[in-house]
Each structure stands twice: as structure tokens, then as C-alpha cells.
Amino acid sequence: MKSSSNGGLVYSTDGGRMCPECRRPILECTCKAKAKAVAVGDGVVRVSRQTKGRGGKSVTLIKGLALDSIALALLGKQLRTACGSGGTVKDGVIEVQGDHCELVVEELRKHGHNAKRLGG
Known part of the structure; x- marks a missing residue:
């Protein structure tokens, strides 16, 4: 058995590879089901x-978008294309490179979301 730096089990001869999040064998992992939840x-x-x-x-x-990970990635792609810049989706947050707040708010309203601008 091997342990990672945070003390989690990485491999077990009984179950094979272990998930670092839920500490179960990969075949019984519950993390993917949680990620699919809205x-x-x-x-x-x-x-x-x-x-x-x-x-x-x-x-x-x-x-604050109440979308699953696939729909969030698709919306992120549409927003990045509308802004003409790059970006990513991390932990349920869409990041678009550059200052495109007003354009993003308009695009989100076109898609039927209740968008609000924060900050100045």
C-alpha cells in the first residue's frame, strides 16, 4: 500500500485504485454522481x-448558474465565443479572460438567466 502526502490511500490490493475524494475503489466511487448533480x-x-x-x-x-457540468461547459463555450476570448470552467464558475461583464450579462439574459452585475 502507498499513501499520498495527505495520508489518503492510493492503491489497495483488495480493490485496486482508490478515489482520493471518497476513498472508495474507483469502481464504487460516488464522486462522479455528485458532480452530475445539479x-x-x-x-x-x-x-x-x-x-x-x-x-x-x-x-x-x-x-450561481444552476446547471450540470456539461451544460455549464457548453454555456461557457458560448460566452467565450461571444466575447472573442479564452477562458475555462472551474468548480461551477465560468471564467472568461478580459473585462466582458456587460457583454456577458446581455448574453446570459438572452439565454433566459437572471443575471446581475457585481462590483463597480
Whole structure:
């Protein structure tokens, strides 16, 4: 048996590879089922701009979308295309490179979301 730096079981001769999150064998892992579950929000999508920890470069953050991971990735792709820039989806938050808050709010409203601008 091997242990990772945080003390979690990585491999067991009984079950094979172990999931680092739920600490079960990969075949019995429950983490993927949780990831597919729809995130529940208050119905308001919040759009903000952030530069903290990014070397002075601004990023538009979209939080509060009650979508599953696949739909979130698809919406992220549509927003990045509309803005003409790159970005990613991390932990249920869509990140679009650059300051595109107003454009993102307009696009989200076109898709039927209740979008609200945060910050100045």
C-alpha cells in the first residue's frame, strides 16, 4: 500500500485504485454522481470582474448558474465565443479572460438567466 502526502490511500490490493475524494475503489466511487448533480442556487447569476492573483490581468467570473457540468461547459463555450476570448470552467464558475461583464450579462439574459452585475 502507498499513501499520498495527505495520508489518503492510493492503491489497495483488495480493490485496486482508490478515489482520493471518497476513498472508495474507483469502481464504487460516488464522486462522479455528485458532480452530475445539479447545483442549486438562488436563481440569480452573478457576473463580476477579478484581477486578484492573476498578475494584473482581469477575468470575468460568472457564478450561481444552476446547471450540470456539461451544460455549464457548453454555456461557457458560448460566452467565450461571444466575447472573442479564452477562458475555462472551474468548480461551477465560468471564467472568461478580459473585462466582458456587460457583454456577458446581455448574453446570459438572452439565454433566459437572471443575471446581475457585481462590483463597480
